[in-house]
Amino acid sequence: MQTINIKQVDEIKISKYILKYTFEDWNNIIDSDVVIVGAGPSGMTAAYFLAKEGLKTVVFERRLSFGGGIGGGAMNFHKIVIESPADEVLKELNIKLQKAEEGIYIVDSAEFMAKLGASAIDAGAKIIHGINVDDVIFREDPLRVAGVAVEWTSTQMSGLHVDPLFISAKAVVDATGHDAEILSVASRKIPELGISIPGEKSAYSEIAEELVVNNAGKVAPGLYTTGMAVCEIKALPRMGPIFGAMVLSGKKVAEDIINDLHNS
Template sequence: MALDEVTITKAIVESYMDSFLKYTDVDVALVGAGPANLVAAKKLAEADAKTVVFERNLAVGGGIWGGGMMFPRIVVQKEGCRILDEFGVWYREYAEGYYIASSIETVAKLTAGVVDAGAEIINLVAVEDVMIREDERVAGLVINWEAVERTRLHVDPLSVRAKVVIDGTGHDANICKVVQRKIPGARVGSLGVPGEKPMWADVGERTVVEVTQEVYPGLIAAGMAATAVAGGPRMGPIFGGMLLSGEKAAAIALEKLGL
C-alpha cells in the first residue's frame, strides 16, 4: 500500500476535532497536568465524570520531571505510597518513612492511569480566563493555543463549559488569580490568593491537603495552587501531599456533581 500524506493529515485533524468537540461541555475541567490534577482526573473518570485536562505545555507532568534540582527522583511519604501503588509506580524505602521513586516513571504511570480511566488530556492549550454566569459562579474555561499566548498574537479564544473547574496550575494558581482579579468583589479562599510561604516541608505537606477545597463557587484549588490560595509553605520535591490533594479535589468535585 502506498502511503498518502493527505490521509495521514485527515486522520489527525478529524480524530483531534472529534475529541475536542466531545470535551467542550464537561462535568469537570482541570487546568494543569501536574501530579495533583493527574490523580484527580483518574479518580473523576473512574467515577464516570466526563473529565478533561488542559495543559499548556507540550509535556504533561508539571513539576515532577525535574525531581529535586534536576535529579529526576521524587520523595513520597508513607501516606502517599497508597496512590503510587494504585498507579503501579515502583518505589523503595530510603529511610524510615521516606520512599523514593523515579520522576520519569511517575509521570508516565500517572498519565497512563488518567488515559486508561477515560479522561481526556489536551496539551498545548492554555487556559486564559473563566466563564461566569449571573450568580458569578465559575461556569467554564476560556482557552487558546499556548503558541498564541506565548507569541502574544491578537487571537480571540474559545470556551468550554464545565460544571466544576479544578485549578491545578501549581505555584502560580493561575485560575484562582484570574477569578480574584476579574470578578468584582470576589474573594478566592479566605485570603484572596496571597501566594505561598517559604519552604517548610513538614507543614507544607500537611497544609496542602487540608486547604484543598472549593475556593470560589464552581472552582476547586488542588496541589500548589491550593497552597498559594491559602498562603501555606512550599515543600520542595516531596510529593505525597500533591497526590493526596488530587484525591481530595476529586472527592469534592464528585460530591458537588452528586456522583
C-alpha cells in the same frame, strides 16, 4: 534480510484523519463535567480519580508534555520523595517505590510522570497539550464559575490577538502550581467571588504537606484548587521535592468534586 511492507498512506489522508478525529474529540470536550488546568502531579491524580468515577474530565496543559514539577525532581536529580499515605495511591497505579525508612519512599521521576499520565488516560480522562487557559466563564444567579476560555500556547507566545474557544464545565480545577493562574484570573475579573491570593510562604516541609492536602478543595462555586496553587491562596509554606501532598490533594479535590456534583 526480511523486507517489511508498510501500509501506504498519502498526505491528504494523513491530514484528513488528524482533523476528523481531533474535531470529534473537541466536539465532545467542549461540554465537560470537569476541566483541570495543569497536568502536574495533583492535576493528573485528580483526573484519574474523577474519570474513574465516570465524570467527563479534560486536562489542559500549556506545555507539550505532562508532569509539571515532577521531571525536574530536586535540582534536576531524577528521584523524588513520597510519604505515607500517598504511597497507597502510587501502588494503585503500579508505580514502584523504594523504601527509605518507615513511611518514606523514593520514586523515579520519569516512571512517576509516565504512569500517572497513563493511568489518568486509561481511566478515561483526556489530556490536551499546548493549550493555555487564560480566562474563566462565569454565571450569575447563582454566581459561579462555569467553564474556561482556551487558546493555543503557541498563539499566545507569538503575540497574536486571537479570540479563544469556550469550554463549559460543572467544575474547574486550578492545578497550575505556584502561579495559581486560574485563581488569579478569577480574583481579578470576578471580585464578587471574594477570592484573595496572599501568596505562598517559604519552605516548611514538615507542616506544609498536611496543610496543602487539608486545604485543597472548593474556593468558590464551580472553582476548586489543588497542589501548589493551594499554597498561594492559603498562604501556606512551600515544601520542595516531596510529592505526597500533590498526590493526596489531587485525590481530595476529586472526592470533593464528586461529592458536590452528586449532591447538586
